[in-house]
Structure formats: C-alpha cells, structure tokens
Amino acid sequence: MKKTLIVAGCAAIALIMGAASVLLAVRYAGQRGWIANGAWRTNPSIGMENLDMYSKATVALISLMSLNRSEAIYYYTETDDSGEPLRGSCDYRIEGEDIDARWWSVSLYGSDQYLIKNSKNRFSFNRSILRGATDGRYTVRLSSHPEEGNWLPTENEEQLYLFLRLYNPGSDVLNNPSTVRLPRIIKEACR
C-alpha cells in the first residue's frame, strides 16, 4: 500500500513537472523561427505542415486555425517601437502607409487577448482608412481618451496587443518579412 502511494506520488510530481516543462519549452523553444520587423514579430511557418512538435504546440496555443503564409501573414506586437510594453495608461501614435497585400488590418486586444469593450465599438483599422488619406499615409491614435480623427480606445487596459493581418500578401511581404515597411508605434505620453 505504502509503495503504491509512493509510486502514485512520484507519477503526480512527474506529471506536474512535465506540464511545467512543456510551458517553459513552448515559451522558449517555441520562439524559434520568429522574425522581427521593428516592434512587430511574425513566424512565417504558422499554418504550414512541416513544423516541429514544439512549434506546432506553440501554434496550437497562440495561433490556432491560422492560415498558411500564401493566404495570410500575421504580425503581432506587445511593445512600441522603443521596446516598451504597450499600456492602456499611455497614448500612442501609429503611423503607416499602404502595405503590399490584397487587404490588411490592425486589431487591438486587451490583457486577456480579446477585443476591448468600448462605447464606440472600434476594434481595428484597416486598408479602408487610406480612402481619406491624400498621400497614402495615415495616423491612428491609441488612447483611453477620445481623440480627433482615427482613434482606437484602449480603456486603460493593463497590457495591449496589436495584431496585423495581411491577406493574400504580395511578393514584397513574402520575400522580405523582416524589412517590409510596417506601421510604426510611437509612445506620446503616459498618465
């Protein structure tokens, strides 16, 4: 009886340690293959079939049901251009221009990785924003306070995440994912 309990205890400890080591491995080993472009990061392997088991586990945890790169490329960031975490208590200016893709959009998420509830029901900006731009450039502001022009409410979320989706990316994006010009994220002020 005592021996059975000891073996069961060993198995339970091993299960907890095994699960914890998976989380660590996915966090660190799963970062392989990621490409940086300014504040943005992407993994061109997302959605592909030839991933190793750690990358596959990472994709299952953070990008389930993602399309392969010929269909869509995804960039995400949790920092501004200076590398500081994006905070809802700060105001940011996002400056950009058109990107070589059939369609692109940038969505804003809160600490829980879901869209941020706000009275304006504004969650993203996309290529249509260029319709009002005279020189093909745009500016969007992230702030918890109402702003003139293009504004995404942050509602004082502790951590913000931005997700850039490019549908049917062009050759410039496919061939140069680390150098193609992406929106810049500039911190203006914090409260």
Place this chain on the structure above:
Amino acid sequence: MKRKIFYLLIILCLTALFHILIVYFLPTLIMHYVVYRIQSDFNVPVNTVYHNEVVNADTRKVVRPCPDLLYSGLAYDVSRGPVRISSPVPPSYWSISFFAMNTDNFHVVNDRSIRGGFAEVILVDSGASYPIPENRNIVVAPSSRGVVLFRTLIDDPARLPLLIDFQKRAKAEELF
C-alpha cells in the same frame, strides 16, 4: 539513500515521458476541445455548418478574433463517407480553410481560386474504406475528423447585409 535516488530517477524518467507526450498530443487535445465547443456552443452535429455573429468584444470562443471577418465553420467527420462542402463566393476576400486534428492547415480555397462564383469541395478520408466519388473537387483529409473554417472579409460595413447573406448560404452534406 539508494531508494531515494531510485525514486528520483523514476520521477525524472516519468517527467521526460510526460513532457514528450504532452507536447506531441497538445495540438490534438486542443482540436478535440474546439470540436467539442463547436458542437456544444452552436448546438450543431458534425458535418453541419454553423455561422458566427459579427465579431465584437463579447466574442470569446477563440482568442484574438478578427473583427473584420465573418466566420462560419463546421466540425467534419469523414470516417463513414465523403462530405460535400459548398458555398457561393461573395464579392470580397473569402476563403475556406481545412484543419486536421493535429492543427495542420492542409487545404485552402479562396475567392480568387474559384471560377463561376460557386465553390464545392468533396472531403474524403485518407484511409477511406468507402468508394471515392469521381469529382475533380476531391480533397483528401489527413485525419478523419477536423475543422473547416469559412472567412468572409467585411471590406465595407455598408455591404455587411450582402456579405451575411452569402455567409449563411454555405453548407455541408454527408454523401452517405
């Protein structure tokens, strides 16, 4: 002392074993959970298309939902026979993506790859023991079960009613 070292070695060996098993099976476990949620949340059986509402801050089935897309989908099961998946193609970016139980995106069709404004795919099992229909739109699924996702881009909010009409005409039929 010897006994303590013995148990420590057992713990280390089991930890390594659990580590490999969890990493290997994690994607499949997550997909099983997704299939379960599709069936319970939308109250639909396998091989039946469900339609999501327009994404907003209350959409919490999958992290980081895209607010610019209309989502529909189905949990497929082709173990007993082929499944026909079809949809009219809307005048916007649109795709059907097929995911195996290990999360692999094994096939995609989009609005640019479809001629005639109507998409049709006959999904069959890679290990099918049933006769495969003669059809040029056959797609072989590497796993008997999985998930199909329809994405329709809302490129202009004014066109939302039109796009929803297209979205809701997607369907799946068991051919057995």
